[in-house]
Amino acid sequence: MRRCLCPGSFDPVTNGHLDVIERATSLFDEVVVAVLVNVSKKGLFSVDERIDMLEKTCAHLPEVRIVSFEGLLVDFARQRGISAVVKGLRAVSDFDYELQMAQMNHRMTGLETLFVATNPDYSFLSSSLVKEVASHGGDVAGLVPDVVLQRLHERLGRR
Ligand code: PNS
Helix, strand or coil: CCEEEEEECCCCCCHHHHHHHHHHHCCCCEEEEEEECCCCCCCCCCHHHHHHHHHHHCCCCCCEEEEEECCCHHHHHHHHCCCEEEEEECCHHHHHHHHHHHHHHHHHHCCEEEEEECCHHHCCCCHHHHHHHHHCCCCCECCECHHHHHHHHHHHCCC
16 A cells, blocks of 8 residues: 655644645555644644644545654654655745755655645645734635634634
């Protein structure tokens, strides 16, 4: 079975993430969406909340499994016997850091990274921007799944 990882913070999942996950399912038999547990960075949503939103968002994708991980991605991939990562590239600004991580991961264990070019509809989109806009009462409908929109309203208040 061909399996890949789609790792990230997913605080919260956006429609850009969903696009990358859906496209990974067309390339691999199983897609493991791995949510980073980062104890030094408090997010807007807990890891359990992020996983819950991802599970609801990906409910129509039977090939997708949602899990959390701590520590190095390469260690998690090795424990699971997964040899490839799929990530989205939104713009040139993503490229430098993503290339560094891909090269470091490959150097450490041979973990491969495949990049998919983000759908231009979402090339400006990030979880941070969604949170900033939503926290000031801006409209992020159409940029995040409905479940996320609802949770953002609950967490930040509907203004
Ligand atoms: O959604 P993000 O925050 O851009 O995702 C970044 C993520 C989680 C993919 C990256 O930070 C990561 O893989 N972290 C795990 C720790 C690790 O392996 N660091 C070394 C990378 S070379």
